[in-house]
Amino acid sequence: MTLQQLTYFLAAAEHGSFTAAADVLHLARPSVSEQIGLLEAELGVALFVRTGRRLEITDAGRLLRPEAERTLAAASDAVHVVAEARTLTGGTASLGTFSTAHHLLLPGLVEDFVRRHPLVAVRVVGENSAQLADAVRGGRLEAALVALPIDDEGLDVSAAVAQFEVVYASRERERLDGAMTIYQLAETVLVLPEARWGDEDPTRRQLAERAQRAGVTIRPRIEVQHAGAALELAARGVGDTLVTRALLDTLGYADRLAGVPLDPPLDETFAFIRRRNARPSPATRALMTLAEHHLAKLAAEPHWAATLGR
Numbered sequence: 001m002t003l004q005q006l007t008y009f010l011a012a013a014e015h016g017s018f019t020a021a022a023d024v025l026h027l028a029r030p031s032v033s034e035q036i037g038l039l040e041a042e043l044g045v046a047l048f049v050r051t052g053r054r055l056e057i058t059d060a061g062r063l064l065r066p067e068a069e070r071t072l073a074a075a076s077d078a079v080h081v082v083a084e085a086r087t088l089t090g091g092t093a094s095l096g097t098f099s100t101a102h103h104l105l106l107p108g109l110v111e112d113f114v115r116r117h118p119l120v121a122v123r124v125v126g127e128n129s130a131q132l133a134d135a136v137r138g139g140r141l142e143a144a145l146v147a148l149p150i151d152d153e154g155l156d157v158s159a160a161v162a163q164f165e166v167v168y169a170s171r172e173r174e175r176l177d178g179a180m181t182i183y184q185l186a187e188t189v190l191v192l193p194e195a196r197w198g199d200e201d202p203t204r205r206q207l208a209e210r211a212q213r214a215g216v217t218i219r220p221r222i223e224v225q226h227a228g229a230a231l232e233l234a235a236r237g238v239g240d241t242l243v244t245r246a247l248l249d250t251l252g253y254a255d256r257l258a259g260v261p262l263d264p265p266l267d268e269t270f271a272f273i274r275r276r277n278a279r280p281s282p283a284t285r286a287l288m289t290l291a292e293h294h295l296a297k298l299a300a301e302p303h304w305a306a307t308l309g310r
Contacts (some may be wrong), residue, residue: 001039001042001043002035003071003072003075004035005035005036005038005039006039006068006071006072007025007072008021008025008031008032008035008036008039009036009039009047009061009064009065009068010065010068010069010072011024011025011032012032012036012048012055013048013055013057013061013065016054016055017053017054017055018032018033018036018055036048043060043064045058045060046058046060046061047060047061047064048061080279080282088117088119088120088282088283088286090119090120091120091121091281091282091283092120092121092122092123092281092283093113093117093120093121093122093123093281093283093284093286093287094122094123094124094125094141094142094143094281094283094284094287095123095124095125095141095142095143095144095145095284095287095288095291096124096125096126096127096132096135096136096141096143096144096145096146097124097125097126097132097144097145097291098126098127098128098129098132098145098146098147098270099126099127099128099129099193099194099226099227100227100244100247101124101126101145102126103227103228103247103250103251104246104247104250104298105291105294105295105298106124106126108294109287109290109291109294110122110124112290112294113286113287113290116286116290117283117286120283120286122287125141125144128194128196128197128200128201129144129146129147129148129150129201129202130150130151130197130200130201130202131197132144132146132273133146133150133151133152133155133273136155136273136274136275137153137154137155137275139275142274142275142278142280142281142284143272143273143274143280143284143288144272144273144274145161145270145271145272145288145291145295146202146270146271146272146273147202147203147268147269147270148160148202148269148270148271149202149205149206150202150273152273154275154276155273155274155275155276156273156274156275156276156277157271157272157273158271158272158273159271160269160270160271161270161271161272161292161295161296162269162270162295162296162298162299163267163268163269163270163299164244164245164246164247164267164268164270164299165244165245165261165265165266165267166203166242166243166244166245166261166262166265166266166267166268167242167243167244167245167248167259167260167261167262168180168185168188168240168241168242168259168260168261168262169231169234169240169241169242169243169248169253169257169258169259170234170240170241170257170258170259171234171235171236171237171256171257171258172237172240173258175188175240176258176259176260178260178263179260179261179262179263179265180260180261180262180263181262181263182207182210182211182214182216182218182262183214183216185207185211185218185262186211186216186217186218188239188240189221189222189238189239189240190218190219190220190221190222190239190240190241190242191220191221191222191223191224191230191233191234191238191239191240191241192204192220192222192223192224192230192241192242193223193224193225193226193227193229193230193241194223194225195223195224195225196225198223202268203242203266203268204218206266207242207266210266221239222238222239227243227247227251228251230243231243231247231248231251231253231257234253234257235253235256235257242262242266243259244268245259246298246299246301270295272288272292
């Protein structure tokens with residue numbers, strides 16, 4: 001069995017005739033039919049039967065089809081992996097990142113990437129994860145690193161690459177006696193970021209689902225766009241906020257605000273997305289690989305980490 005035979009088989013299955021398959025492959029018809037015949041002989045089964053002027057795939061052919069597709073995809077991946085190792089000498093690495101990545105991730109990531117690949121340009125777009133999902137789905141971005149959950153229609157979503165614990169942050173120490181329940185949270189004056197995206201924001205979606213199960217409503221008194229503004233308002237005593245412990249520390253608010261976990265714990269979970277069945281360019285894939293490494297390293301910090309699969 002060869003990759004060529006599998007390629008011819010899939011073309012015939014898709015187009016319904018050896019002639020049409022040969023036209024698509026820019027080959028003579030006998031070449032296609034001969035190779036499929038050899039494949040059938042090796043497997044000991046018929047893959048097609050002729051009904052009138054059209055080929056119909058057999059049960060054996062239907063079983064082979066997804067395996068053939070996976071085999072050819074794996075072979076293509078192998079070629080790309082080798083090519084990527086030798087072709088990062090130009091082009092642009094393009095990646096969307098969640099809105100607070102410029103605080104936590106980007107400076108170290110971009111510096112590391114540029115040192116490794118000095119001839120590759122870098123374009124990083126920071127937006128809310130819901131907006132990034134729309135951009136990748138629409139082809140405006142090749143890939144993005146987003147917080148979950150998102151609407152995954154038309155997208156391939158990777159396994160989680162990192163998690164960060166969300167804490168309730170306040171300057172009023174008397175409000176921080178133990179973990180914050182959803183019932184207590186519903187009674188607080190909340191300042192929340194991501195005003196533009198509101199309930200589409202992944203963290204707010206998690207809160208809304210938790211509140212719905214508990215029969216309460218989480219409604220912020222104040223909404224701002226940026227997490228830094230929410231933290232500053234909380235530090236001034238205007239209200240309290242929800243933020244990852246990592247961001248609380250990174251933005252320098254740990255000495256002005258104290259944070260307690262939620263009960264049960266709430267995490268921001270991050271994963272890569274790309275358009276379904278699309279393959280990012282070698283440069284973008286290299287940037288994704290490095291971003292995963294940097295984010296996992298940050299998430300492993302003992303005072304920031306949330307345990308994957310908890």
